[in-house]
Amino acid sequence: MADMRFRRLGRSGLVVSVVGIGCNNFGRKVDDAGTKAVVDAAIDSGINLFDTADIYGNPHGASELALGKALQGRRDDVVIASKFGMDMQGANGADHGARGARRYIAKAVEASLRRLGTDYIDLYQMHAPDAETPIEETLSALDDLVTAGKVRYLGNSNFSGWQIADADWTARTGGRTPFISAQNEYSWLKRGIETDVIGACERFGLGMLPFFPLASGLLTGKYQRDAPAPAGGRLSEERYAGRLAGAPWDTIEAIEAFAKARGLGMLDVAIGGLAAQPAVTSVIAGATQPEQVTANAAAADWVPSEADLAELSTITQP
């Protein structure tokens, strides 16, 4: 495996690895010992970006707790990204859906800091837009957290292009800290954000952290059309049977053929290919086992040519 590559996240000084790790399995499918093993493998592979959220884990918060424990003694060597704004079902008090409100954010950040066992979060992301609270108020509350040193950089998630533009204009004209990252669903099977969000990220200097980059495992090569699903995989669970049967197999097989023709695996295309797309800074694939995270980190070794990307772009439709 080549050395890990690092990039600045958007128009900022925050440097992150080209492959990060999504932590939504921690405190749910993966216990504390398993989390430690995955985190160790990630750090050994050169990964420095750990993406979690207050809502991840069962119960909510368990992912932050497990990550905080696994990072003990190494916290300052890594970049912790967390999120607020999804429905914590009362864990932060009654919020009446106003989770972009100053009152709510003040509570949410303290709870995340406590669970993570740290006194700062490197990247604090608004998990979803709040249609009711003015973005001025949200940005002002977040800016106060930066000034207080509780968080260092700000990001958003599940915003549309116009919401990114609006938040950027509001932050800059109001003298507030702007968002430096966006997090949206993006993979070679889901390219919808290319028509709107990616352009906004480029224009306003945000780095994209694509979620579901492996389409929950469909782009790892471990699932095949009409073959029994391997035991233990997320899509092997009974409740996802429909998702597997209804998967876009023609496209998946075309990506597999594209990879094979170059002596690559699906993972190389899923991760190395996505990392080469405009605005994408770090591909935050989830992992349940140390071997997975090691393989995901190595997949960024493949750097596609312009011709590779043009061909890939015709195989999978935006």
Ligand SMILES: NC(=O)c1ccc[n+]([C@@H]2O[C@H](COP(=O)([O-])OP(=O)(O)OC[C@H]3O[C@@H](n4cnc5c(N)ncnc54)[C@H](OP(=O)(O)O)[C@@H]3O)[C@@H](O)[C@H]2O)c1
């Ligand atoms: N902002 C948002 O609204 C939002 C929403 C969802 C997720 N996210 C973030 O995005 C991250 C990534 O999403 P995700 O983990 O759900 O989806 P994903 O990256 O598309 O899929 C990851 C899953 O695929 C399997 N896998 C990973 N690497 C593999 C490998 N090398 N070989 C075989 N199987 C492998 C693992 O599941 P199994 O071992 O169980 O098969 C893993 O949990 C999350 O952890 C989270 O941080 C954000």
